[in-house]
Amino acid sequence: MNNTKFFLTRIIATLVCVTLAIIVSLQLQPIQPSIAPLPVYLNKTAPKTPDARTPEVTPRRPRPRLIAITATWCTPCHQAKPTIDKIESAGISVTRYDVDTPEGRTIINKYGQSSVPTFVVVEPDGTEHEPTHEIAKVEAYFQPFLTEKQ
Secondary structure, three states, X not given: OHHHHHHHHHHHHHHHHHHHHHHHHHHOOOOOOOOOOOOOOEOOOOOEOOOOOOEOOOEXXXXXXXXEEEOOOOHHHHHHXXXXXXXXXXXXXXXXXXXXXXXXXXXXXXXXXXXXXXXXXXXXXXXXXXXXOOHHXXXXXXXXXXXXXX
16 A cells, blocks of 8 residues: 555656646747837828819828737637627737647747737737736727727
């Protein structure tokens, strides 16, 4: 009986050490993506001036972008997809990562998160908001852009 306890204790200790080594190695992978400011877009459907010489070009305000980290097996991720698609169809740049890929794991580790979905709003000047798991907050933030004419 004592041999069995000793053997099981050694197996458990080995598994704990291996697990900790894997966790530490995944968290120490540095990433430094370069986030360039978004350009100012021009409104291509600007009305003509009264004398019809040249159209007025009104600059459209710079738009933030969205980083979405999801997984194929994640039910909340599937529930958030229509909202993400709606944001993207409004002309917002959406960068999607799957957490089950090496790139996705690197990105989610960069933001210190361990669950999906994770969303990060990046301002045009490159400033990043705190990551959130709530698609309702993301939708509320982008609401002014969703109602804006393109």
